[in-house]
Amino acid sequence: MKCLLTKDTMAAIDQAVADGVDVINYSIGGDRTNLTTVSAAAKLRAAQAGVFVSVSAGNDGPTASTIGTPAPWVTTVAASTYDGLSIANGIEVTAGPLQGTYIAVEGVTSTPLNQTGDISADVVVAEPLLACAELTNSAEIAGKFALIQRGTCSFDIKIAAAEAAGAAGVIVYNNSAVAPIPMGGTGSFGIPAVMTTLAAGSAFNAEITGGGVVNVKMSPSVFVDDVVEVGNIMAGFSSRGPNLSTFDVIKPDITAPGVKILAGASSQPMLAPPGNSFTYLQGTSMSSPHIAGMAALVKEVHPDWSAAMVKSALMTTARQNVTKENGVTPADPFDFGAGHAVPNKATQPGLTYDIANNDYFAFLCGIGNSSFVVNTTGSTCAQFEAAGYDTDPSQLNLPSMAIAELTGAETLTRVVTDVSGSGSVYTATVEAPAGVDVEVITNDGANQMTVAANASVAYGVKFTPNANATIGQWVFGAITWSNGVHSVRSPIAIKVESPQLIVAPAVIGGEVKAKSGRLSFQVDMRYSGTTSASVVGVSAPFGSTRTVTQDPDRTFSFNEPGLGFHAFLVPEGTRVARFSLNEALASVPGADLDLYVYRCIALSCSAVGSSAASGGNEVVTLRDPAPAANDAAGDFYLVFVHAYDLLGATEAEYTMPLWIVDAQESTTRIVASPRAIMGRSNIVTVMTSNLTASPLPYLGVASFKDADGIEHSSTLIEVFANQ
Known part of the structure; x- marks a missing residue:
């Protein structure tokens, strides 16, 4: 729980943008998974207005996956040491x-x-x-x-x-x-x-x-x-990747000095000895302002550059002569992103990677934030896809590349823009990640790319796992474009996974007779041998009733007065948890209620999902949610219902249907062939009996395993029972 009011920080960012600033430093931690918090959304608006936003990566290192605010529209800054006295x-x-x-x-x-x-x-x-x-x-x-x-x-x-x-x-x-x-x-x-x-x-x-x-x-x-002072050593406290919001984007982005930084101090601080007007401070809250200052220098030289171009310039000109906190092992992209910033080089990077505003919304579609996208833009993710936007997070035009599940050949595309004002031929040098073959694809061929003055050119990088790949382990590399004057380097992070031997649909749904029914679907087999299928559920929902009051400012804040408050235990082995709202189950017809879901461990809560569409029909579905089932230890899930618009009413009562599916039901069984034949599909049938007719669905999950009992695919089953 943060002592800072998110509404205040959002308002401060919005006001700074309105005042015409070029750079914002945000030395405050952020959510590790939710990129649609009010402060993250404010930073998105800032970036789309051309404002460079520098944020601290966090001080929870060297533990992995501890990066705060890992949004691609900000520059997330790690902390390292500096040379000097x-x-x-x-x-x-x-x-x-x-x-x-x-x-x-x-x-x-x-x-x-x-x-x-x-x-x-x-x-x-x-x-x-x-x-x-x-x-x-x-x-x-x-x-x-x-x-x-x-x-x-x-x-x-x-x-x-x-x-x-x-x-x-x-x-x-x-x-x-x-x-x-x-x-x-x-x-x-x-x-x-x-x-x-x-x-x-x-x-x-x-x-x-x-x-x-x-x-x-x-x-x-x-x-x-x-x-x-011995420089170029990552601070032990500096938060590390990979990025929990999506493994397909490298975080942090860059590192800068954040250890033993001389700073002005309060004579009566909260957490340090009193009586000092100056003190040495450390943390990513110290390194982030370094990058903000460098961005201001770049922006002064290039006032027409977008925030993404400034970020690109800083990243692609960074140096990598930095070690992990032990002072010996070379640092990797999950420690320092692209490396240590070099401000003078960043003013003349040669090429930059730019990102259009709508590309960020397409990215958000790709990581499951469709409600935020439609509420913010008025367009659905399907409309973005129909317009040609790529929603794969790996394809966002960042000056870094990451693929979290490389099971076969995959090509990432990037677009670079000349900012030198002179046409040139660039040659690619590849540091291939261990166990991965890398092919550079350009119009010129032979790892060369001609870029005309002020022009933009696309290239591709094809990644293919080879026989030396280590399954399930992150490996790192880089691609550097050079023309004899400029060197434009992008870090690469790849994790090779076993090829998916069984491919099942993500979701199937349909109507069945309450007394007895069946749903059938195809599951593709990509090997020959034996296979097995099992089902958890299908389970009926249960309801939780509360009363909410109208929020005067219509802005959700964690645990603010007037929310509907629900706490649930989600045990180990739960295959699906769903929380929903239904306009028909609210006392105010048409009321606009929104849904926010958090997972709490030892009373420390992180957002795991939200739904804030217009109206009162909302749903958050969590597949294979991480367990939280010890209320005495403060481990549970929290669900808040927020009254965005009660249409003039001061309060409303509602019932929230929810499903926590963690066991097989006697009313359901699954029938499937035990044989797998390469290139063929098995017909799988889910059979139900003695259900109760309801307008709300039954939920379950079918899973499909190989001969060794390893699950390769699963399908969410949504069944509506009719009379």
């Missing part, structure tokens, strides 16, 4: 062979040294060293500084263990050669805690373990000057 707080070893001053960064949740004053104590090595459990040498640690190594568990756990053992303070030393960081967390501790370097901590540990004494003075007045 800085000033750091320090701790002083007062005597002995290690006498001297060492870098020490204060924690966020510990008691600040400017409150405790100077503290001196001997250092004791914690047992266990990682302090992820109760310390077994508390008698030695009492009144001393506990030496703990970073890793495995949170800083809160480490500091709490030391405080419980009676430590006077905590020295955490890093577990890699990267610079120490301010230790974050949610706790609050009555002792000071600092982080020092791996080298310093290892030296302390060795001296103490060898029988020596290390006496340390912690003081707010101890500093280390000319600290060498």
Whole structure:
């Protein structure tokens, strides 16, 4: 739940666009899956108005799939280190062979040294060293500084263990050669805690373990000057891909400095020691403004460029000499997107990838946001497709390429536009992802592409898995177009999957007699051998009744007053969950009610679906939803019903039909041949009996498996029972 009001941020973005800004920086996290939130929609409007929007990727790394606001119309910025010199707080070893001053960064949740004053104590090595459990040498640690190594568990756990053992303070030393960081967390501790370097901590540990004494003075007045910052290392906290909203778009887009950034500070901050007018900050909230500033420079040179062109220029001129957080392993596109931004090169990229406004709506159609598209544009996704727009997310004209399920040959198309003002012949250099053959398709052939001055040219890249492909593993590469002056590079991310051996329709529906009925359909077999079919459901809906009140501003906000509130448990193995609204089941005829669905884990809720069409008929269908079925732990699904327009009424009662299909019903069975023959179709029949006639459907899912019991396809079954 975010403390910032989404309506306020939406209004701020809209007002900035109306004021004529060129660039917006948005150093605030966003939803990882829903690209139609009010703030994401406001950013879409900004991009379509030509405004470049830079957003922070999030600070939940290095865990995979933690990118916030992964929309293609924004530039999502990761955080990395920079080369240079800085000033750091320090701790002083007062005597002995290690006498001297060492870098020490204060924690966020510990008691600040400017409150405790100077503290001196001997250092004791914690047992266990990682302090992820109760310390077994508390008698030695009492009144001393506990030496703990970073890793495995949170800083809160480490500091709490030391405080419980009676430590006077905590020295955490890093577990890699990267610079120490301010230790974050949610706790609050009555002792000071600092982080020092791996080298310093290892030296302390060795001296103490060898029988020596290390006496340390912690003081707010101890500093280390000319600290060498090692650049081009991804920050451990920087959120990583792949992109949960669609695996077919690489996120983040780019990285910029976000570690130890000198910034103005409040003298009375919420989560840091008071009394400082300037401080070092870190986070993707620091890296995002770097990209916003670079975009402003590019926009100054090229005021007529679209937001997509500015983003393209920054991405295609980025450098890749960046490592993961361990300082050794090369970073990949899920760490840094296209790489580290190089602002001067971005002003003269040679070629750019542009995106038309309607292409974003076609993209949204392709990831299941049809209701948002029709409500925003007045056109259906079918109309976009009929007009020739490609709804495949992989085909969006981004300066990056991703295919999440490559089962055979697939070609992606891109269009580049010359912005140099001079015609040229570009040659493609391909870094092929491991296990994937790559073919570049152009009108010129031979990996060459002629681009006239200010002209646009299309090219294709054909990806084919080969015998060396590793199934289910992301692999990375790149394509670079060069003409001797400009190098235009796009990252590639591919995940090869096994070919689909069984192809069944996504949905079948029909009417049956309530007493006894059947539905038949074809399932294509792409192998020869044995096969099996099973069915879950078909299940009738149950209803949940609530009352909603008219929303004065007609804008949905999470858990705002007046919503219809529903909580449900969705167990493991659920094949389909559907939540719906029906105008006939509301007390105000024609009332416009909307539907918003969230999945909550440990009371942290993320949007998983919404339906906000005009009128009161709405539906959100979740196939194979992730489970959430422990209300005591805060794991459940939330469904909100929002009163957009009650047609003058102050409130309305409604009943929401819903289905949670997780078990076979005695009223349903499936009949199918156990033989699979390559190139032929099997006729599958779903037979029902003793249903109850209803205007609402029964739902079920038929699944189809190979000889090893591996499911290759499934079909949603929607049955209406008549008398």
